[in-house]
Amino acid sequence: MPFLLILQVKWRKSVENSWKKVQIIEDSITHSIHNNRFIPYIQLHEFEALLFSNIDAIDEIMSPDNESHKRELSNILRVAGEPEKINDNPETAPSKRLKSLYPSYQKTLHGALIFNKIPLSHIRAQCPHFNDWITKLETLTPLGDVS
Known part of the structure; x- marks a missing residue:
């Protein structure tokens, strides 16, 4: 279970570690979904x-x-x-x-x-984190495009 990996991380209050938490969660979701068209995005703080x-x-x-x-x-x-x-x-x-x-x-x-x-x-x-997500979405091949 990939989500159990999250529980093994020592959570701290620093922003850098918060970004690590986001990355771990996003990676865990990605590996759990098994669909390369699903690209998770976790907003670190509020909208x-x-x-x-x-x-x-x-x-x-x-x-x-x-x-x-x-x-x-x-x-x-x-x-x-x-x-x-x-x-x-x-x-x-x-x-x-x-x-x-x-x-x-x-x-x-x-x-x-x-x-x-x-x-x-x-x-x-x-x-930058939001931009990285949009960039990943832009690299997806459109559905139905077999070229």
Whole structure:
């Protein structure tokens, strides 16, 4: 049982080890499914981490008539190093950070509006794990293509 391998890993709080956990889980799922067209993707933290790939889009949607928080957003991103690494603990998760800066933030409403403003190429450039997954999907041979 490949999933038992996950239980044998010593879990730690570091981001690097968190990425190792993601890789182990994705690999275990891949080996369990036995279908080369199934390519798992585990988002390390919340969906909102991807939104931090474009702080202008966040601020545009969330601050049309309100005070801009680009400086705070930029600082969050600078400290984390990249969007996919934003998350120190449950209280500083990406959605919690957005909610603290923009109290009206609603995940299901504003998350989708912000995401739609960000070109996929921009998210890919800022989020390496997400980009790797999309790249794998792009290498799949289309169904029915026997050439």
